[in-house]
Amino acid sequence: MKRLRWLNCILLIFFLCSVxxxxxxxxxxxxxxxxRERVIDINHYKVNLNFDFNKRKVQGEATVVFSPLEKIDSFPLDAYRLEIKEVNLIENGANKPLKFTLNEETVEIYLGRICLPKExxxxxxLYSAQPNAGMYFSEDNANKGQFIIxxxxxGExxxxxxxxxxxxxxxxxxxMIVSVPSPYTAISNGKLVDVQRQKNGEQTFHWKQDLPHSQYLIALFIGEFEKGELEPAFGTIPVGYWVPKGRLEEGAYVFRNTTKMVEFFSRRFNFKYPWSKYDQIAIPDYGPGAMENTSITGLRTSVLRNEQAPENFGSPNFYGYYSVWTAENLISHELSHNGFGNNITCLNINYLWLNESFATYCHLLWDEESLGKETFDFDRQEALDQYLDYxxxxxxxxxxxxxxxxxVSDMYTSQLTYLKGAIVLHMLRNILGDEEFFHALSYFLHKHExxxxxxxxxxxxxxEAVGKNLDWFFDDWVYGGGYPIFEVAYTFLKNRKLIDLSVSQIQPIIKGQDLFTLPIEITIVTSKGEKKETIWVKNKSxxxxxHCDEEPLMVSFDGSGALVSEVHFDKSLDELIYQVFNDEIPGRIRAMRALARRLPVHQKTVQTFSDILAKEYFWGLKAEVAFLLGKLGTPEAERVLLQALKLPDYRIRKAAVLALRNFRKDFAKKTLRNIILEDKHTDVVGTAIVSLA
Known part of the structure; x- marks a missing residue:
């Protein structure tokens, strides 16, 4: 009786922990x-800047042209620890001194009279600052004694x-009018209007951004740079890049596709790139990594590379074989912000997804255009995996x-804003179809230009663009959180020539996450061919x-991976193997993972993985197989892993190196040492060194 009581207690604890x-x-x-509320509407903002590099100090004169939004006799501006020397109202060509009060964060400017909205x-x-954020002075390691700003x-x-x-x-x-000593160059938004050499040896650079943009997109870069030029987009829009001295060749390589990207996004959304130029600048130790300043994107110099360098941007990744943040992805992402983010801009950070999710989906679209549908599908699967894992x-x-x-950084969480938002947009594309989806995006860009x-x-x-009421979609995926977890099963009713398909939503129903309404594509394959049907789920079950004439070879649930969801669908060994070779990329990956999870020691699992490595043409599926071999860890899997390590694509070899962490220690150590001595790719060798350590 005591044993039974103890067993019941253990089961109860397990249940409560699970719940x-x-x-x-x-x-x-x-x-x-x-x-945020405001009392003025700024029409134009001009600033003249001079620098004391050694004191890391800036002196400026800002000219603000504005109209009141209501009757006012004063207005505030943000001014974090600025030293304000004087404020003037320009009336009839004369300066009229104004009173002001200054605290740590704002300056309140008193206009001396009631001003009306029509004015x-x-x-x-006139002010000065020694900024500890927002503007950064760093020593130029390539040019001793010089600075980069x-x-x-x-944010703010x-x-x-x-x-x-x-x-x-x-x-x-x-x-932006900026005076700097030679040999510095000052680079900012818009067109370079003029460069004047002053009597003291300084040069004054005058940049003008004619079209309106939000304040956070104003940019300034100062340093000794070299400029490279690319083919103008559409033959008329200048496209260039700025790099530290001696790195033009790397810049030419990594930015080589920029003009094509400008033209691709313009065509894809039927919205021509709106700004006067598109430049990119590579900055050592650039804190944010990348920033889509209007017409002049800033990037860390780690984006620069030659053909032999790893594709991922930023620090080496020794724990994954693929990233949706390659250098090329980053370049296309920041460029696409010039439509989604710089042209149409989220009203505040609550709506940040309208900037970042859209730009992330755009960089996946560039992969679809430049690398093909397989890579695009693989990107989406990686984005989904990262979101679900998070x-x-x-x-x-x-x-x-x-x-x-x-x-503010809470809203910049990559998995929740960038990646989830991108795959939610793809789900919307799948629901509307390409023609309606891209027409709606074009309409959105034009309407809110x-x-x-x-x-x-x-x-x-x-x-308004396509006549669809999508309240249900926005309720679930924009205003609601989470994702559905589907439990799927089917029975073939031979006498009735029917498939009885059951779909249950098993995610917890909590605040912010409810049952989801979704169309789902079902692919049924028999010896007579393939057919697709769309079902709508909306209930708990x-x-x-x-209809199906004969026993199906495969029933695939969302084989294209269009849904932001987790799917549990137990299948026979034979159906999983058939799906591995015959479904779309996300469905094939799901079947591979099911084999590795449920049948890791089965000879057919190892043979299936070996066949993929030998016969599959898409590198991503081979890399996934190489990585999954680590979940098998059997002597037969060791043989297949050695096969993967001989393949030409370094990403497959890197995945195999990661898999070695789960094999016998003596086999893993010996193999890793051989890789370190023999492999020619730095990413593979670096991952092997970390794994061996």
């Missing part, structure tokens, strides 16, 4: 953030070196639009009867 884990998912907590006013502000403006950091309104919800043209590890199910966070947007603007644009 707690399953239901531990939640919406992230944080402060509520509403839209256009011009105020000048760069700026970064996401511009106010560390400019007296300015830092909300995203205002747009204006801008102008939720399982962190138990956070934040919606794409969300107003509760403590720091140079404006701020919120999520509902996108929904309304779709409704749904049942479907699908």
């Amino acid at each position: 707690d884990f399953f239901y531990a998912q939640s919406l992230p907590k944080g402060r509520y953030h509403g839209n 256009t006013l011009t105020v000048t502000i 760069y700026t970064y403006g996401a 950091m511009k106010a560390n070196w400019l007296p300015i309104y830092t909300g995203y919800n205002d747009k204006f043209s801008s102008e 939720v399982k590890e962190n138990h956070i199910i934040r919606p794409l639009e969300y107003a509760y966070y403590d720091t 140079f404006a701020n947007v919120v999520s509902s603007d996108f929904k309304i644009a779709i409704e 749904d049942q479907f009867l699908l």
